[in-house]
Amino acid sequence: MTGLDQFLWLIYPYIMLTLFVVGHIYRYNTDQFGWSAKSSEFLEKRNLKWASLLFHWGIIFVFFGHVAGVLVPKGFYEVIGVTDEMYHFGAVWIGGAAGLMAVAGILLLFIRRVTFRRLSIHSSTSDWITLILLAFVIVTGFTNTVGYTASGGEFDYRDSIGPWFRGILSFNPDAELMVGAPIGFQIHILGAFLLFGIWPFTRLVHVWSVPLTYLNRRYLVYRSMRPKKI
Ligand code: HEM
16 A cells, blocks of 8 residues: 555545534634535525526435445344345436436536626635535436446445545545545545535535424514504
8 A cells, every 4th residue: 555545545535524513613613604505595596596596406316326235234134134135226217316416416506606797796706616516426426327337347346435535424434435436426425525625615514504393483473553544
């Protein structure tokens, strides 16, 4: 294993995760009023609706796909009787559909921001970097699903990327597991960690402020100030 391998698969992920944690604490303490999704709905609404729905639902399903494929160990599936073929079927068809939604959503969001002048002139450097990096991570992820997983590639990320990633989370990573991974997966993961590193300094912080309390809050009753005509 070279020094570069050690940097990429041991040191770099922790630099990015440290930025992720410390950056959120810093942003929360210094910029609570700027902690927002910076919605652009009032600049352009019609196209945002479909692009945003596709992107958000796609990325939510993709998140659960990552939990199932990267965080849950392969052995667990063996114990509960899910065979490799069954897993593979789900990863390709359910995962593929989720990936396609996320790809379509992020590309539509990108095209929208480029084509509507009102929107592009109100976009900050941070908005562009976030959008481009998100698109990069999503498209490279989907390329792996289509190029390796769906087309019967030999490589099984549940034997390598999964244990390596869980090792990162438990502070006991084995970089050797990543050295032999196909370049497409490596690029996807390096991009994902870069995204984690810049996350706290972008509009992505709104992910932690999903207004779940809306689901069971009390109704707001609006009444007219004008007296009723009888
Ligand atoms: C370091 C963290 C990550 C790891 C280890 C990882 C790993 C993977 C792997 C192994 C796949 C292939 C799945 C398959 O073919 O069944 C994949 C696909 C994908 N990843 Fe990631 N990923 C990470 C972070 C992210 C992030 C942050 C995003 C989005 C912002 C993302 C978006 C995607 C997408 C869209 C796909 C295609 C999935 C599909 O078609 O269902 N990944 N990723």
